[in-house]
Amino acid sequence: MTLDPRLGEALQLLPDYLGSHLRVSLTALALGAAISFPLALAARRRPLARAILLGVASVVQTVPGLALLALFYPLLLFASALAMRTAGVSFSAFGFLPAVLALALYSMLPVLRNTITGLDGIDPQLIEAARGVGMTRRQRLTMVELPLALPVIMAGLRTAAVWVIGTATLSTPIGQTSLGNYIFSGLQTQNWVFVLFGCAAAAILALVVDGLLALIAHGLRRHSRARLLLGACGCLALITVVLAPALPRPHGGYVVGAKTFTEQYVLAALLADRIEAGGHGVTLREGLGSSVIFAALRAGDVDVYVDYSGTLWTNTFHHREIPERAALIAALKDELKAAGVTLGGELGFENAYALAMPRQRADALGIRSIADLARHPGLTIAGDYEFFARPEWAALRDAYGLAFRSLRQMQPDFMYAAAAAGEVDVIAGYSSDGQIAQYDLVTLDDPRAAIPPYDAVVLLSPRRAGDQALRAALAPLNGRIDIETMREANLRAARGDADSSPGAVARWLWGRVREKAAARQ
Amino acid sequence: MPDPTQPAIAFENVTKSFDRAGGSAVADVSLAIRRGEFLSIVGGSGAGKTTLLRLAARLIAPDRGTVRIDGADVRALDPVAMRRTIGIVFQSGALFPHMSVADNIGITPRLAGVRAAEVTARIDRLIELVRLDGRRHRARFPHELSGGERQRVAVGRALANTPSIVLMDEPFGALDPLTRDALSEDYVALHRGLELTTVMITHDITEALLLSDRIAVMQAGRLAAAGTPAELAGSVDPYVAELFGTPLRQIARLAALLPGATPGVQR
Numbered sequence: 041m042t043l044d045p046r047l048g049e050a051l052q053l054l055p056d057y058l059g060s061h062l063r064v065s066l067t068a069l070a071l072g073a074a075i076s077f078p079l080a081l082a083a084r085r086r087p088l089a090r091a092i093l094l095g096v097a098s099v100v101q102t103v104p105g106l107a108l109l110a111l112f113y114p115l116l117l118f119a120s121a122l123a124m125r126t127a128g129v130s131f132s133a134f135g136f137l138p139a140v141l142a143l144a145l146y147s148m149l150p151v152l153r154n155t156i157t158g159l160d161g162i163d164p165q166l167i168e169a170a171r172g173v174g175m176t177r178r179q180r181l182t183m184v185e186l187p188l189a190l191p192v193i194m195a196g197l198r199t200a201a202v203w204v205i206g207t208a209t210l211s212t213p214i215g216q217t218s219l220g221n222y223i224f225s226g227l228q229t230q231n232w233v234f235v236l237f238g239c240a241a242a243a244i245l246a247l248v249v250d251g252l253l254a255l256i257a258h259g260l261r262r263h264s265r266a267r268l269l270l271g272a273c274g275c276l277a278l279i280t281v282v283l284a285p286a287l288p289r290p291h292g293g294y295v296v297g298a299k300t301f302t303e304q305y306v307l308a309a310l311l312a313d314r315i316e317a318g319g320h321g322v323t324l325r326e327g328l329g330s331s332v333i334f335a336a337l338r339a340g341d342v343d344v345y346v347d348y349s350g351t352l353w354t355n356t357f358h359h360r361e362i363p364e365r366a367a368l369i370a371a372l373k374d375e376l377k378a379a380g381v382t383l384g385g386e387l388g389f390e391n392a393y394a395l396a397m398p399r400q401r402a403d404a405l406g407i408r409s410i411a412d413l414a415r416h417p418g419l420t421i422a423g424d425y426e427f428f429a430r431p432e433w434a435a436l437r438d439a440y441g442l443a444f445r446s447l448r449q450m451q452p453d454f455m456y457a458a459a460a461a462g463e464v465d466v467i468a469g470y471s472s473d474g475q476i477a478q479y480d481l482v483t484l485d486d487p488r489a490a491i492p493p494y495d496a497v498v499l500l501s502p503r504r505a506g507d508q509a510l511r512a513a514l515a516p517l518n519g520r521i522d523i524e525t526m527r528e529a530n531l532r533a534a535r536g537d538a539d540s541s542p543g544a545v546a547r548w549l550w551g552r553v554r555e556k557a558a559a560r561q
Numbered sequence: 562m563p564d565p566t567q568p569a570i571a572f573e574n575v576t577k578s579f580d581r582a583g584g585s586a587v588a589d590v591s592l593a594i595r596r597g598e599f600l601s602i603v604g605g606s607g608a609g610k611t612t613l614l615r616l617a618a619r620l621i622a623p624d625r626g627t628v629r630i631d632g633a634d635v636r637a638l639d640p641v642a643m644r645r646t647i648g649i650v651f652q653s654g655a656l657f658p659h660m661s662v663a664d665n666i667g668i669t670p671r672l673a674g675v676r677a678a679e680v681t682a683r684i685d686r687l688i689e690l691v692r693l694d695g696r697r698h699r700a701r702f703p704h705e706l707s708g709g710e711r712q713r714v715a716v717g718r719a720l721a722n723t724p725s726i727v728l729m730d731e732p733f734g735a736l737d738p739l740t741r742d743a744l745s746e747d748y749v750a751l752h753r754g755l756e757l758t759t760v761m762i763t764h765d766i767t768e769a770l771l772l773s774d775r776i777a778v779m780q781a782g783r784l785a786a787a788g789t790p791a792e793l794a795g796s797v798d799p800y801v802a803e804l805f806g807t808p809l810r811q812i813a814r815l816a817a818l819l820p821g822a823t824p825g826v827q828r
Contacts, residue, residue: 169655171620173669173718174645183668187659263702 045538046233050222058241060217063282065208065249068140069201072147077193079148080155081181090156097149105207108146112138113214113332117339134332134341135215135325139208146207147200154196158189187260194257198250205246209238212327213300215336219245224327229302230453230536249278293321294510297333297345301424301452302533302542303391303472303526307346309546311498311514315344318513330355330426334499338379343501344510348391350492352376354431362435365493372497380502384511385518389526391472392494393432394483395421398460402482409485410440413466417443422459423468424452432491433468439490453534456481472496472523474531496521520553567632568593569726569758570617575626577612586612588782589626596725599752599759601769603804604779610762611652613779614728617760619643630726645673648719648757650729654711656703662688662714663699669722687717692747709740716748720755727752729761733768745772767808770794778804 076097083089100108116133124130131137162185170184186193209220222238225231252274259268294315298308305326312322325342334356336342349372353359357375362368373383395410402408405416413419421444427433428447436442448464455467456475469476471483471494498517504510529552533545571594577587587609594600602610615621616628619640628635635643648669656665666687667680675683688695691713703711712732719727732748733741749772752759763769769776770790777787778801786793786801794805 163655165651165653165655166657168620169649169651169657172618172644172649172651174641174643174672174722176641179672184657184659 044233045544046231046541047237049541049543050234050237053221054241057217057219057221057238058245059282061205061208061219061242061245062278064136064139064143064211064216064218065201065205065245066279066282067136068143068208069147069197069204071140072144072200072204073151073197075144076148076151077155080152080159084156084159093152094149094156097152100145101149105142105146106210106213109139109142109207109211109214110329110332112142113329113335116141117335120339132339132341134336134339135217138214139211139216139218143204143208143211147204150196150199150203151193152196154192154199155189158192158196159185161192162188191257191261194253194260198253198257201249201253202246205249206242209242213329214332215325215328215341217325221326224300225305225542227451228300228327228453229305229533229540229542231541232536234541248274252278293323294343294504295323295325295341297328297336297342298324298326299330299333299345300327301470303470303530304346305542306529306533306545306549307387307496309542310517310549311344311346313543313546313550314517315510315513318509320509320513334381337381337499337501340501340503343504344384344514345499346387346496347499348494349497350392350432350494352497353492354435358431360431360435362489362492365495368493369495369497376499380505382500382502382505384498384500384514387496387498387517387521388519389472389496389521389523390494391470391496391526393427393468393491394471394476395436395466395486396456396459396469396476396481396483397466398462399480399482401462401465402484407484409487410436410442410490411487413484414441414443418445419465420444420446420448421466421468422448422450422455422464424455425449427468436486436490439488470530472526472530474527474529475534477527478531496526516557517553520556521549525549525552525556565596567629569596569598569631570594570760571627571629571632572613572616573627573629575613575616575623575628577616577621577623585609585782587616587623590782590784591626592777592784592787594758594760596758597756599749599761599772599774600777601773601775602760602762602777602779603764603766603769604785607781608779609782610779611730612782614730614760614762618647618649618728645669645722646724646726648722648724648727650712650715650719650727650732652730652732653735654703654715656711656714656718658703661700661702662693662706665703665714666717666721669718673722675722683721687721690720690751691717693717707740708736709744712736712744716744716751720751724757726758727760729759731762731764734764741768748772766804770805770808 079093083093113133116138120130120133166184166188167180170180175183208218209223211218212220212224219238219242222234222241226234226238252271255267255271255274258264259266259271296308296312296315298304308324308326312324315322328336333342333345334347337345349368353368353372363371369386376383395413397407407413407416423433428449450458452470455469456473456479458464459467459481460479469481476483498514500507500510529545529549532548533540533542572590572592575587575590576585578585590613602613604610612621616623619628619635619638622636630638630643657668660668663684667684670680670683685695688699693710693713698706698710703714706714715732733745736744745768751757761772773790775787775789776793778785778793780800786796786798793801796802796805
C-alpha cells in the first residue's frame, strides 16, 4: 500500500502550518490572559464593573469566530491608516496582528469568569485568618487568595486554550497561516484528506496544550514538583518551538495570495512554482477573502495574485457602466496605477460569472438567455457566498427585471451538482469551471451585457512594480492559459482524488502551457 | 515595652452593630483583661462573643466606644502591624490549606520580617512546644493531619511571632474529648510558661471553669456577668446560675446513672 500523495503533501506543510498556528494561538492566549487577569482582579469587588466586564466578554463570545476575525482586518486597516496620518508610522493589518487581537478577545471570557469565581469561592474564614495573621491586602491576594483560586483559574485558562486553538483555524481568510489552511483549501478543492488532516491536527494540538496545562494545575494543587516540572517543560518546549528561528516561519521571498476558490488555489500554486523555478523564495497566503486580498496587495502584505478584470472594475472601483473587454482592461490599468498596483499580465482566459442551468430543463422551459428567465419568476437561484451582495447581481437583476422565488448561498464547488440534481433551478457559476460541462449545464446568454468581462489578470504589489525578476518568472504564463485548459484544470482539482491537490494540478497546467508554447514554435 | 499598670485589653463602652435595623452584636460592653490573665467568654450562639474577639484584633472597628491594647487606642494603631503582635487561633483552625505545617507556623514571623534562619528555628521550637513530631509533621499539609494535630498547628501559628496576647475562638470545640482534654491542658501550660494573656471563646462551661482565671458571660450582645469561676458559680443572676449549674447537674445525673464510677482518679 502506498501513501496517498495528499497525505505526504499535508505532512510537508505541517511544520509551517503548525508553527504558525501555535505561534498565533499562544500569543493570543498570553495576551488575553495578561489583559483579563488584572481586569478580573480590579473588577471583582466592584459589582457594576464586574457585570459590565462579564457581559461584554459574553457578548464577544457569541460573535461567531469567523466574523470576529474578519472584523479585525478593516478595523486595523483603519487604525493603521490613522497612525500613518497622525504619527507617520504604519503597521500591517494583515495576518498575525488581527488574528492575535481577535483571538485574545475571544479567550477573555473563561479567564475573567474563572478568576472571579475562583476568588469568590474561597472560604471567608481563610480570608479572615489571612487578615488575622497580619497580611496586607496585597499579601492576602498573593499568599492566600491566588494560590487557593489557582485550580479554578487554571481551568479557565485551559478552556481558553482549547477555544483559541480551535478558533485559530478560522484565521486563514485574514491572512494568518494556520492549521485552518488545510481545512479551507481542502474544502474548496474537495481534498478531504486535507480537511481531515487539519481537523485532526488542530484537535491534537488542543488536547496537548490542555494536557500540559492540566499537568501544571495538578502539580500546583498536589504540591507535586514532578508534574509541575513536566508540564512547565512541555509548555516551554512549545514556546521554544514557536520562537525557534530554525523552524520554517514566514520565510522571506515573494508572497503569493489566493482567494477562496479552487481556481485560485491552482493559479497560486502555479505562480509559486514559477517564482521558485526562477530561484526565489515563496510564501503562499491562501484562502483570503476577496476584499482582504486586494487591500493586502496594496499594503504590500501580498506581492502577487490573480484577480479578474470585471471583479476589480465593479467591486473594487465601483463602476456601473461596463465598457467592452479591451477598453475595460485599459481603463482598469489606469485605475490600478492610481492605487499603486501594477497589472503584470493577462493569463488568457476569462472566469466570468455565468448563469447556468441543466440543459434539459432550459430546453423544456424554452430558456436560452437571461432575458428568458424573467418570464419564469418562480425559479430558485444559487450563488457563491458573495454573489448576491455584489454589484453584478444588482446590475443583472435590474437589466433583465429578474425575480426568483429564493436566493441561496452555497459552497461554489457544490453548486453545479445541486443544479444537476434539481435542488436549485439556476446557478451563478463560473464560466471557467469544468463542472458546467461535466453536469451538462448550459450557460445563458447575456444579450444586454450586464455582466462585465472577467479576464484573469496578474496583479503586483506597489513594491514589486519594477521587479524584473518577478516579471521574467511569470512572463511564460501570459496569454498561455486558454479557457478549455483552465476548465480542465479546475475539473481535475475538484476531482477529490490523489492527483487533485492544487500543487499537482498546477504542475499539470504548467505542462500544458509548455506543450502549447512548443507547438507554437 | 507595654505599660504594666495598664490592662492588656480593655473594652470601654464598646458597641458594634452589623444590621441597619440597629440590632447590636455587641452593646455597651466594658471589660478589662489583666496582663497574664486567662479569660474565657461564654454564652449562647449570637451572644456577641466572636464579635468581641474580632474587635480586640481590630478585624472590625467599633461603632461606639474604645478598644485599647496595652493602654493604646487601637484606632491609633496600624491594624496590620498590630495584628502581627497578637496571636489568633481561629474557629476550626483556619490553617492555610496550600501551606505545609512549617509554612503555616512560619507565616507570622515571616510576615513580621524575621530572618529566615530565625524563622526556621522558631518553627522547630513551636512544633516541639505544641507537642507535634517535627519529623513526621513538618512537611505535611493540613488535610493530611487529624483534627487535634491541626489545632496544635493553629496554636503554633498563633504563638510563632512571640505575642503577649492570644485570642482563641472555640479552639478545641470540634475535637474528641480525649484530644480536647490533652490539648487544653497543654495550652494552659504554655499560657503560664510564656506569660501570655489569653482570651478564649468556648461553649463548654466545664472547660471554662477548669481553665480560666476569670469568665465573662455574654447574653444578647451585653456583658451579663464577669468573675472568677467561684464567683460565677454562686451568682444569683438566673441565667448565670442556670449556665454554671449545668456541669454540676450533669455530674449528679451521671452519678445516679453510673453508681460504680468514681470521677477524677485517672491520669
